[in-house]
Amino acid sequence: MGNRKVKNVLVTGGAGFIGSHTCVALAEAGYQPVVVDNFANSQSDVPDRIAQIIGTAIPVHQVDCTDETGMRNILDRYEDWHGVIHFAAYKAVGESVAHPLKYYRNNIGSLLTLLQLMNDYPLHHLVFSSSCTVYGEPDHLPVTEKSPVRPAESPYGYTKQVGEQIITDQQQVSPAMRSVLLRYFNPIGAHPSGKIGELPLGKPENLVPYVVQTAAGWRDQLTIFGRDYPTEDGTAIRDYIHVMDLAEAHVKALDWLHQQEAQETPGIFNIGTGRGHSVKEVVDTFEDATGIKVPHQFGSRRPGDVSSIYADATLAQRELNWSASRTLGEALHDAWMWQQTLKPPA
Ligand code: UDP
Numbered sequence: 001m002g003n004r005k006v007k008n009v010l011v012t013g014g015a016g017f018i019g020s021h022t023c024v025a026l027a028e029a030g031y032q033p034v035v036v037d038n039f040a041n042s043q044s045d046v047p048d049r050i051a052q053i054i055g056t057a058i059p060v061h062q063v064d065c066t067d068e069t070g071m072r073n074i075l076d077r078y079e080d081w082h083g084v085i086h087f088a089a090y091k092a093v094g095e096s097v098a099h100p101l102k103y104y105r106n107n108i109g110s111l112l113t114l115l116q117l118m119n120d121y122p123l124h125h126l127v128f129s130s131s132c133t134v135y136g137e138p139d140h141l142p143v144t145e146k147s148p149v150r151p152a153e154s155p156y157g158y159t160k161q162v163g164e165q166i167i168t169d170q171q172q173v174s175p176a177m178r179s180v181l182l183r184y185f186n187p188i189g190a191h192p193s194g195k196i197g198e199l200p201l202g203k204p205e206n207l208v209p210y211v212v213q214t215a216a217g218w219r220d221q222l223t224i225f226g227r228d229y230p231t232e233d234g235t236a237i238r239d240y241i242h243v244m245d246l247a248e249a250h251v252k253a254l255d256w257l258h259q260q261e262a263q264e265t266p267g268i269f270n271i272g273t274g275r276g277h278s279v280k281e282v283v284d285t286f287e288d289a290t291g292i293k294v295p296h297q298f299g300s301r302r303p304g305d306v307s308s309i310y311a312d313a314t315l316a317q318r319e320l321n322w323s324a325s326r327t328l329g330e331a332l333h334d335a336w337m338w339q340q341t342l343k344p345p346a
């Protein structure tokens with residue numbers, strides 16, 4: 001038995017949807033995830049479920065990331081920090097329009113606190129959750145990282161754009177800092193064990209949670225928003241990525257950061273599959289993968305939605321040595337397995 005150094009990785013929002021899957025991917029790659037989460041939008045048994053998958057418990061701290069003293073206490077408790085993956089944020093687009101201050105205070109506040117601590121502690125490597133929403137409706141498909149950033153459609157989207165800018169500005173004045181901005185496309189699915197997945201809170205805004213809840217009989221029918229888009233079947237196109245593929249991209253991004261000798265600006269990577277699927281294709285693929293019908297109707301377009309967006313993910317493949325390996329059918333199957341473990345709303 002050697003004296004192998006533990007590589008602690010702070011995972012803010014580590015009990016959330018993408019955070020919990022990333023903890024699994026980190027552990028599988030030999031890292032020690034250290035979760036900090038205020039459990040505002042996640043269940044308290046998630047760390048136990050992660051432990052069941054990886055076979056060992058992980059440290060968890062119930063602290064709000066905007067609480068600087070609480071965060072300092074956590075950083076003081078560990079000797080070495082290999083990096084931080086910052087997920088902690090609110091993410092409901094509609095709610096952000098109704099409650100902009102809540103979104104700005106939490107999403108921007110937690111990032112400012114974290115960057116201050118990175119400045120004060122030997123914690124230098126940051127992976128930031130960003131989103132393809134920064135591209136708005138792109139002129140050219142697939143979108144590369146050079147595609148222009150468009151004005152945000154919601155306070156949520158704006159917190160991602162501003163977050164990217166804040167990190168970029170701080171990077172300029174922090175010689176030891178290494179950072180990466182991952183622009184996620186549409187994360188879906190769940191861990192194949194069925195032990196962790198996306199937590200449903202009321203009526204889902206996102207497509208796949210709505211599809212699986214309709215299949216389970218929790219919802220009468222899915223409404224497909226818009227059938228007059230300029231796409232082959234008239235429904236909108238997105239790049240759906242299995243959450244475990246996305247989780248693994250974070251591990252690769254962290255590895256990449258440790259190879260960078262110097263950095264003046266953050267690394268920016270699209271994290272998608274490189275393939276677009278229409279809403280109708282998602283429904284058809286779900287029915288094929290599970291044998292279950294999803295009652296649906298067509299409705300009008302949802303305000304703020306773009307017609308088509310999918311990633312050019314070749315930069316991530318070349319630089320991070322990462323690409324998505326799971327299919328849409330697998331992701332929908334895994335989302336369905338997870339859904340079947342959930343209790344219907346009271
Ligand atoms: N969508 C839909 N019905 C729903 C939810 C979503 O037709 O109940 C469509 C939505 O209009 C978009 C796609 O599914 O074209 C993906 O939407 P989602 O909210 O999952 O992700 P977004 O791309 O908006 O971040």
